[in-house]
Amino acid sequence: MSTDSTSKKKSKSVYAPTPKQVAEETHILAVLVNNEPGVLARIVGFYSGRGYNIESLTVAETNNDEHLSRITIACKGTPAVIDQIKAQLQRLVPVLKVSDLTMEGRYIERELALLKIVCTGDKRADAQRDADAFCARTVDSTPNSFIFEATDTARRIDDFIAIMKPHGLVDVSRTGIAAISKGDRVIGE
Amino acid sequence: MEATQKQDKATPKPKAKTKEMSGAEMVIEALIEQGVDTIFGYPGGAVLPIYDALFQQDKIKHVLVRQEGGALHAAEGYARSTGKVGCALVTSGPGATNAVTGLADALLDSIPLVCITGQVPTFLIGTDAFQEADTIGITRPCTKHNFLVKDQNDLASAMHESFHIARSGRPGPVVIDIPKDIQFAQGTYVSKDEAIMHSHYKPETDPDMKAIEEAVELMANAKCPVFYTGGGIINAGEEASTLLRELVRETGFPITSTLMGLGCYPAKDKQWLGMLGMHGTFEANWAMHDCDVMICIGARFDDRVTGMTSKFSPDSKKIHVDIDASSINKNINIDIPIVADAKKTMEAMLSVWRAKKYKADQKALKSWWDRIEIWRAKNCLAYKKDDTIIKPQYALERLAHYMEQDKRDCYVTTEVGQHQMWAAQFLPFNEPNRFMTSGGLGTMGYGLPAAVGVQMAHPDAFVVDVAGEASIQMNIQELATAIQYRLPVKVFILNNEWMGMVRQWQELLHGERYSETYSEALPDFVKLVEAYGGVGLRATCVDELDGVIEEMMSNDRLTVVDVMVAKTENCFPMIPSGKAHNEMILSPDASAFDKSLV
Numbered sequence: 001m002s003t004d005s006t007s008k009k010k011s012k013s014v015y016a017p018t019p020k021q022v023a024e025e026t027h028i029l030a031v032l033v034n035n036e037p038g039v040l041a042r043i044v045g046f047y048s049g050r051g052y053n054i055e056s057l058t059v060a061e062t063n064n065d066e067h068l069s070r071i072t073i074a075c076k077g078t079p080a081v082i083d084q085i086k087a088q089l090q091r092l093v094p095v096l097k098v099s100d101l102t103m104e105g106r107y108i109e110r111e112l113a114l115l116k117i118v119c120t121g122d123k124r125a126d127a128q129r130d131a132d133a134f135c136a137r138t139v140d141s142t143p144n145s146f147i148f149e150a151t152d153t154a155r156r157i158d159d160f161i162a163i164m165k166p167h168g169l170v171d172v173s174r175t176g177i178a179a180i181s182k183g184d185r186v187i188g189e
Numbered sequence: 190m191e192a193t194q195k196q197d198k199a200t201p202k203p204k205a206k207t208k209e210m211s212g213a214e215m216v217i218e219a220l221i222e223q224g225v226d227t228i229f230g231y232p233g234g235a236v237l238p239i240y241d242a243l244f245q246q247d248k249i250k251h252v253l254v255r256q257e258g259g260a261l262h263a264a265e266g267y268a269r270s271t272g273k274v275g276c277a278l279v280t281s282g283p284g285a286t287n288a289v290t291g292l293a294d295a296l297l298d299s300i301p302l303v304c305i306t307g308q309v310p311t312f313l314i315g316t317d318a319f320q321e322a323d324t325i326g327i328t329r330p331c332t333k334h335n336f337l338v339k340d341q342n343d344l345a346s347a348m349h350e351s352f353h354i355a356r357s358g359r360p361g362p363v364v365i366d367i368p369k370d371i372q373f374a375q376g377t378y379v380s381k382d383e384a385i386m387h388s389h390y391k392p393e394t395d396p397d398m399k400a401i402e403e404a405v406e407l408m409a410n411a412k413c414p415v416f417y418t419g420g421g422i423i424n425a426g427e428e429a430s431t432l433l434r435e436l437v438r439e440t441g442f443p444i445t446s447t448l449m450g451l452g453c454y455p456a457k458d459k460q461w462l463g464m465l466g467m468h469g470t471f472e473a474n475w476a477m478h479d480c481d482v483m484i485c486i487g488a489r490f491d492d493r494v495t496g497m498t499s500k501f502s503p504d505s506k507k508i509h510v511d512i513d514a515s516s517i518n519k520n521i522n523i524d525i526p527i528v529a530d531a532k533k534t535m536e537a538m539l540s541v542w543r544a545k546k547y548k549a550d551q552k553a554l555k556s557w558w559d560r561i562e563i564w565r566a567k568n569c570l571a572y573k574k575d576d577t578i579i580k581p582q583y584a585l586e587r588l589a590h591y592m593e594q595d596k597r598d599c600y601v602t603t604e605v606g607q608h609q610m611w612a613a614q615f616l617p618f619n620e621p622n623r624f625m626t627s628g629g630l631g632t633m634g635y636g637l638p639a640a641v642g643v644q645m646a647h648p649d650a651f652v653v654d655v656a657g658e659a660s661i662q663m664n665i666q667e668l669a670t671a672i673q674y675r676l677p678v679k680v681f682i683l684n685n686e687w688m689g690m691v692r693q694w695q696e697l698l699h700g701e702r703y704s705e706t707y708s709e710a711l712p713d714f715v716k717l718v719e720a721y722g723g724v725g726l727r728a729t730c731v732d733e734l735d736g737v738i739e740e741m742m743s744n745d746r747l748t749v750v751d752v753m754v755a756k757t758e759n760c761f762p763m764i765p766s767g768k769a770h771n772e773m774i775l776s777p778d779a780s781a782f783d784k785s786l787v
Contacts, residue, residue, distance in 0.1 A: 015698070015766050015767050019498075019499075034387060034389070036387060037337065038325060038329065038337075041326070041329065042329060045329055045330055046330075049330045080518065083518060084515060084518075084519060087513075087514045087515035087517070087519075088515045090514060090515070091358075091359075091392075091513060091514065091515055093333070093334040093354055093390050094334075096389060
């Protein structure tokens with residue numbers, strides 16, 4: 001007790017210090033769920049309830065016959081937290097399969113973004129040129145605005161947004177990440 | 190099937206298994222089919238049709254509690270003492286919100302419950318209707334699963350699915366929210382064999398044999414092994430406790446258990462080290478700290494068990510058997526995880542142990558036991574006896590003495606606080622399903638309604654709620670329930686006029702500033718229970734204690750015993766928050782505890 005009390009004197013607390021932080025990494029999880037009412041709230045509620053963060057979330061029904069939805073979640077955490085997240089997701093009753101794409105090999109990741117640029121005159125050509133460099137499509141054009149559509153990895157979308165900012169970027173809409181593993185592997189197998 | 194005869198008269202003869210009936214009748218039919226004989230509840234507007242259907246049958250006994258919170262704890266008590274799914278029925282809005290504490294309690298302690306909540310009619314949902322609450326939203330994080338039934342033809346399947354989910358895998362509470370118009374509407378009932386399970390919920394329960402062989406080999410080569418068991422063994426059924434006893438005896442290893450697991454292994458056995466954790470025994474905690482192989486079965490390395498995780502059992506290889514994969518590596522890193530049912534795992538472990546003719550290293554085991562005996566000799570539960578003032582520990586020792594002599598089956602429930610820990614330390618638990626206490630959530634007010642549930646399930650048993658004067662007041666209205674159903678529940682109040690456990694923390698960790706923990710304006714518990722129609726007894730000094738306990742044990746009525754105990758007694762041993770197992774303080778050390786470190 002005596003050795004402890006000297007070190008504790010500093011903090012003036014007999015309670016334990018909070019645990020040290022370990023480096024965090026981002027993982028992309030693919031989660032197959034029954035498309036029943038409240039299933040998304042269940043997943044999102046689990047994340048917020050246990051203090052985990054969601055960086056990106058995409059959800060849509062992917063199997064209309066069996067009413068299964070695929071949820072793609074990008075989340076950040078220490079390796080232990082990521083393991084907890086997967087185990088906790090797996091035990092939710094409507095969750096059928098959980099697949100950690102980041103861990104399970106190579107995968108394709110895509111996100112779609114719509115960027116609205118407001119600019120006129122000479123600046124329009126500059127905006128168009130940079131959009132072309134990112135292979136973005138022009139989906140709307142008025143004398144004083146553009147909407148560009150880009151599909152790429154989340155990181156490339158970040159870059160695209162950064163480069164478009166000086167051209168008069170006023171509005172962005174992103175879909176969140178959709179991802180699928182490469183080769184013949186199927187989710188959860 | 191008789192339950193629906195009234196219905197049959199009015200409508201054409203139903204086909205063999207699928208039958209037309211109202212939603213409310215389906216609820217009753219499904220409960221009967223699921224083997225429910227007792228349901229705890231409180232009526233209200235949104236469950237009137239179900240109460241109407243209850244009135245017209247005689248298979249299910251309804252126990253009217255005095256507040257919905259009591260219904261949930263009573264159902265928990267019923268479930269924990271029988272191993273069956275507990276059942277509660279409450280109305281919408283405040284009925285459902287009052288049920289929330291019991292649901293959260295059952296979730297943390299893995300107790301199988303099905304709670305039926307009424308809901309406003311579907312066409313009023315979302316309009317802020319009278320007694321409307323978003324029950325599904327509110328209960329989502331404190332249930333294992335929940336359903337809102339919007340079509341009467343889905344109701345029977347949802348009922349059956351609720352029971353399936355509540356009892357499968359890691360058990361837990363399930364809420365089924367039924368709008369009033371669905372209760373009235375006619376629909377088709379399906380039996381449990383035909384129910385459409387939407388969830389595909391099938392948790393893995395078979396152990397991986399490779400992991401079992403690896404684990405058993407590790408056990409066979411252990412020098413300082415210890416079994417650390419928990420409530421998972423109780424949830425795995427009575428047979429699991431039998432298998433645990435075989436496994437412990439054949440290996441010769443010492444065994445400790447969490448609060449939730451008390452009774453799985455007989456406390457009178459010499460291999461039993463007592464409970465571990467914050468208020469566990471010296472020998473159990475030191476064995477955990479110094480062991481080289483830890484075999485954890487059905488426990489979850491809760492913070493009250495581990496103390497500071499970075500100093501938790503630093504030199505051991507850890508085997509963790511849990512039915513819930515998310516328990517593995519959650520708090521403590523595990524060397525050999527086995528995600529499976531405890532009973533099946535122990536069966537497999539025993540068969541491998543026997544097939545390979547393993548035998549523990551007797552020499553190493555002997556010296557390990559020698560060390561344990563030195564720790565045991567500390568006699569860590571010792572306390573200063575007094576000739577006149579009743580020490581709470583002494584009161585429980587006397588209660589234990591009388592319980593051991595009693596021929597009846599004895600069941601103990603507790604509230605939460607010092608008395609709960611003393612009950613765990615001093616009462617004898619030799620069989621599973623005999624100790625009902627709020628472990629994970631720590632719900633004051635749990636014990637009395639839980640005792641009501643236990644006594645309903647075991648009418649001839651001796652059922653006692655060990656309580657504190659603060660906790661008991663949190664659900665004291667359930668005395669009326671006990672009276673109504675003539676339940677001879679006993680409430681044994683260790684009355685020290687303080688919220689003892691909080692007071693203890695304030696004394697040891699908060700500079701002796703006793704903020705709001707004195708129980709001012711206490712009622713006279715003797716008169717109080719008499720007003721309800723029960724028996725009130727009081728013991729104020731040591732000489733009165735035995736007589737009062739004898740009278741409590743011998744009468745067959747609801748009895749509250751107000752035991753006036755020493756006011757500032759602390760519960761030891763204790764691992765202060767943030768300390769390791771080998772830094773626990775014992776009663777004599779307490780005076781040396783530096784109270785200035787705040």
